[in-house]
Amino acid sequence: MTTRPIVLEGDRLLLNYSTAAAGSIQVEVQDQFGQLIEGLALNDMEALYGDNLAEAVQWRTTADLSAWRGQTVRFRFVLRDADLFAMQIAGAS
Secondary structure: OEOOOEEOOOOEEEEEEEEEEEEEEEEEEEEOOOOEOOOOOHHHEOOEOOEEEEEEOOEOOOOOOHHHOOOEEEEEEEEEEEEEEEEEEEOOO
């Protein structure tokens, strides 16, 4: 699933999700044209498992999206036997 283009106004991507025992969720960030943003690919994050109300997505080098604040991005989700209930772009805490 890929979101529509979104103007990024926060620093972190939080997810409310639930996966089956063998399920998982991964996320990558793309520019407004669907081109992958380096360092924020599916392969740059460990898959998420379990059940969480507000887990911050962590890629290998960062969870901080502030470098793309004000820019238009898309989020591509890969769900394997999982449910994504909500996503939130949150400010720094």
